[in-house]
Amino acid sequence: MTSAFLRRVLLGGAILPGAASAVFLTSGSFLGPLLNEGRT
Secondary structure (H helix, E strand, C coil): HHHHHHHHHHHHHHHHHHHHHHHHHHHHHHHHHHHHHHHC
């Protein structure tokens, strides 16, 4: 295990949850109004 490998793992561990939460938030902001319109 080189330091470059560990750095890549740390970066991936920091980036992946951020990207997942960003996708979740954007999809939620898009789906929220659509679901509200369908309910009314």
